[in-house]
Amino acid sequence: MAILKIARMGHPILRRKAAPIPDPGAPEVRRLVADMLETMEDAQGTGLAAPQVHVPWRLVVFYVSGERAAREAGNPAAEGGAEPADDGVPLTVLINPVIELLGEETALGWEACLSLPGLAGQVPRYTAIRYRGLDLDGREIVREARGFHARVVQHECDHLDGILYPQRMTDLSTLAFTSELARKVDDEADPSAPEE
Numbered sequence: 001m002a003i004l005k006i007a008r009m010g011h012p013i014l015r016r017k018a019a020p021i022p023d024p025g026a027p028e029v030r031r032l033v034a035d036m037l038e039t040m041e042d043a044q045g046t047g048l049a050a051p052q053v054h055v056p057w058r059l060v061v062f063y064v065s066g067e068r069a070a071r072e073a074g075n076p077a078a079e080g081g082a083e084p085a086d087d088g089v090p091l092t093v094l095i096n097p098v099i100e101l102l103g104e105e106t107a108l109g110w111e112a113c114l115s116l117p118g119l120a121g122q123v124p125r126y127t128a129i130r131y132r133g134l135d136l137d138g139r140e141i142v143r144e145a146r147g148f149h150a151r152v153v154q155h156e157c158d159h160l161d162g163i164l165y166p167q168r169m170t171d172l173s174t175l176a177f178t179s180e181l182a183r184k185v186d187d188e189a190d191p192s193a194p195e196e
């Protein structure tokens with residue numbers, strides 16, 4: 001296993017549309033997933049998409065602890081309204097994912113990204129989705145997700161289409177360095193945005 005270098009905003013790999021993986025169980029896919037999981041853990045990220053580690057494949061990994069989900073859910077800095085409480089998301093490897101919307105409702109919430117280190121911004125996302133994809137054994141995963149779980153999946157899958165979260169923002173005035181946001185802790189909630 002290895003800790004991989006993460007591409008930062010501006011690198012062309014992050015603007016490319018990634019290609020489907022024909023054989024989810026292939027040894028090179030397993031190796032990449034092992035390295036991505038190690039890289040995500042090392043960077044304390046919530047999720048990671050293959051293009052972020054310079055591989056143009058449709059593959060994402062993510063994990064949300066119950067503690068983190070609860071913190072994000074109750075975050076009043078999300079002006080679109082607090083997202084529903086969530087029990088977290090199991091460690092998931094999702095190959096060739098597809099997202100289906102379960103409604104038109106969106107909510108604002110803080111996001112960060114390992115490809116934009118030190119920054120965070122408020123991003124509107126659909127609050128309810130169904131997603132499907134394959135695991136490393138080629139079995140289909142189908143899940144419904146709401147709130148922060150749905151946000152993480154939308155953020156990660158955007159990477160596969162060459163989209164970074166600032167491109168989804170409707171108010172760029174909320175784009176900020178997290179170290180500066182920390183100054184507001186006294187009079188506002190700590191956004192403690194997750195790195196994805």
Ligand code: NI
Pocket residue numbers: 112113114115155156159196
């Ligand atoms: Ni990201």
